[in-house]
Amino acid sequence: MDAKNINLRPDWNLLDSTFESYKLSLQxxxxxxxxxxxxxxxxxxxxxxxxxxxxxxxxLHNYLFGDPWNEKECYFVDKAGHIKRLSVIVEASIGQPRSVFQLGSHFLQTERHMPVTISFPSANLCLISDGAGLVYLLDTGNRQTDTTQKTKWTILLSGNIVGENSEPSVLLCSRQHFEDAEPESGDHGKKDVIDILTLRFQDEKKDDAVISQAVVEWTWLFRYDEKSKFEIGEHRMFKGKQAPFYATLGESGKELFIGSHSPMKYATDWEQQVLSEEMEIENGEAADKMDSAPENSESLYKWTQTDEDVTVMIPMPEGADKTSVVYGLSKSKLTVGFKDATGKISYVLDGKLFVEVDHESSNWSVEGQTLTVTISKELEGQNWPIVILGDTSGQMIPNNADQDVDMETKDEMADLEARGFQPTGLDHYEDCDDLPDADSMLYMFDATENKFTYEAGIASNQWLFNCYYNHKLCTVLRHDIDALVWESDTPSESCSSPWKHVATFNALGYVRASKEDVKYSGCSPNASYSALCESSSRVFVYHSPTTTAAPLKNRKTGKSMHVSKQQVVSLPSNEPILGFHASSELMFVLTGAKIFIIKVTAPDT
Structure with missing residues (x-):
């Protein structure tokens, strides 16, 4: 991964060294x-x-969805597939939730293992994944100005419109942006583009073990004017051992920001497609070679790789020996073939290598009836998706040393269940079961360069939660005892880092570490307060310090000290909390029987 390593540098002007503590308010x-x-x-x-x-x-899934474009509304889904909206105009007179859309029969007829998720790319659009493989793009009308709440949501596009297949996925993030139309389109206006990030899980069987991988897919939808239909555009795929804790998109639609506790890799199948397209441009031959290859043809060779080299193993024809080998390797091209008794040469490999190599350190050898070619990588650690560009006649063999080991496999679970262990949730996992945070990173992927361009290690910064700050999805990381809000954006001349410290919650990192039963966390979009919601009954609210007429002073030093207020809300319910959302003035708490609305007011000083 050729990415520039960045250190997260807090803005010291946003850190309060005079903050003393939180005082419990009885209000x-x-x-x-x-x-x-x-x-x-x-x-x-x-x-x-x-x-x-x-x-x-x-x-830990949150079944309550807030609307960044209207802070007084939130959404949830019922068993019949109704998307219900709860709107709070006057707190003392709250109406019943109203259905704004109903998912199709596919939702009811499919056995689902993924929940319904809702995302709002703009004030006029909504995306819904039904958890069964279908995604809906809806026109909602302007949710910021629609006070009647009678606007009918209409379908703009639906079906298997994200990812490379119809496997169930959840929406991570979406964003609408406009860009100049391509000259060949004949349109001189702006192209309307919707970027969608989804998450699904992919099981791979390796050596009789089932390994689960998290797959993040980035899909583009576009149209050239409001009267035309949205079309499905490009698609990119990223894989990792764990689901990312943070994923968002840049305003320009060219950057992807991911936070993960395990390395995220740009999936090789997309790389191979890009490389094939590049070969088509260069010599016009790769596409024909790909199309003419038999679908189930036997592999002509097998190959494997390490961080240092690529090893190609080629079965030798009957009667061939070491003198029959035709071998040529330059910095960018490989030729391997066999010469028969008549002098005719049959080439197995002949073409441009994936990348330039260290040809002087490479070699070949013959053992039995197998020709082995060892190619030294010029750039160690780079993952090769293919040996020869456009060649599909080889079979890649995963290196056992590089195989990911999943925390729990189906075979292991079957063995545990046979001994009476019945897992039902996270209660059966201890903190030590989680993968170590040594690989915790923030990544930036640049779509124009088609690679990860920036990364920042956050092994010493515990991830706390994600939030919307000024309509941007940010991530909150612990820094010492505080919690810092980091905004992702394209680097500029004034700021060389893609991550900017924009707000601070004093001592929240310390407070969060002291509470064991917290299920959801959140904050107001203007960072006036933060909140920790337990799995049942209680919500803790921590207000940011405000200027008072008579500031507190340390008796010994005489310095002014900041003391802020903490409030505790005990809900009249013992049911598990299934969803939580915080806005500037309201907090919404979802249980199986009720939706609680908490009016957040600054406590009396």
């Missing part, structure tokens, strides 16, 4: 509630699938 926050009058749609793990990835994601 009660107003709490209202409404009955959803429906059964919520929730998803549990399949009986034969308790992989660590899926267990963690589903157990």
């Amino acid at each position: 009660q926050l107003p709490v209202y509630h409404v009955n959803p009058d429906c059964e919520l749609d929730t998803v549990t793990l399949a009986n034969d699938d308790f992989s660590y990835n899926r267990t963690k994601v589903l157990s």
Whole structure:
């Protein structure tokens, strides 16, 4: 990964060295509630699938969806597939949630193992993944100005419109942007583009073990004017051992930002497609070679790789020996073939290598009836998706040393279940079961360069939660005892880092570490308060310091000290909390029987 390593540097002007502590306020926050009058749609793990990835994601899934474009509304889904909107105009008089859209029959007829997810790319558009493989793009009208709430949501596009297949996925993020239309389109206006990030899990069988990988897919939808239909554009795919804790898109639509506790890799199948397209431009031959290759043809050679070299193993023709080998290797081209008794040469490999190599350190040898070619990589650690550009006659053999080991495999779980162990959720996992944070990183992928261009190690910065700050999806990391909000954006001349410190929650990192039962965390979009929501009953609110008429002073030093307020909300319910959302003035808490609305007001000083 040829990426520039960046150190996350806090803005010292946003750190408060005079902050002393939080004081508990006895002032009660107003709490209202409404009955959803429906059964919520929730998803549990399949009986034969308790992989660590899926267990963690589903157990912590938030079934309540806030709207960044309208802070007084939130959404949830019922068992019948109705998307319901709760709108709070006046807290003391809250109406019943109203259905704004209903998912199709595919939602009801398919056995699902992924929840419904909702994302809002703009004030007029909504994306819904039904958890069964279908995604809907909807026109919602302007949700910022629609006070009647009677606008009918209409389908602009639906079907298997994201990713490379129809496997169930959840929406991570979406964004609408406009860019200049291509000259060949004949349109002189702006192209309307919607970027979509989704997450799914892919099981791969390696050496009789089932390994679960998290797959993040980036899909483009586009149209040239409001009267035309959206079309499916490009697609990129990224893989890792764990689901990312943070994923968002740049405003220009050319950057992807990912935070993960395990390395994220740009998937090789997309790289191979890009390389094939480059070969078509160069000599016009790669596409014909790809199309003419038999679908189930036997591999002419096998190959494997390490960080240092690529090893190609070629079966020798009957009667051939060492003197029959025809071998040629330059910095960018490989030729391997065999000469028969008549002098005719049959080439097995003949073409341009994936990248330039150290040809002087490479060699070949013959053992038995196998010709082995060892190619030294010029750039160590670079992953090769293919040996010869455009060649599909080889079979890649994964290196056992590089195989990922999943935390739990189906075979292991079957053995545990046979001994009476019945996993039901995260309660059966201890902190030590999680993968180490040594590989925790923030990444920036540049679509114009088609590679990761920046990375930042955050092994010493615990991830706390994600939030919307000024309409941008940010991530919150612990720094010492504080919690810092980091905004992702394209580097510029004034700021060479893609991640900028924009707000601070004093001592929240220390507070969060002291609470064991926190399920959801959040904050207001203007960073006036942060909140920790337990799995049942209680919500803790921590207000940011405000200027007071009579500031507190340290008796010994005489310096002014900041003391802020903490408030605790005890909900009149013992049911598990299934969703939480925080806005500037309201907090929404979802349980199976009620939706609680908490009016957040600054406590009296």
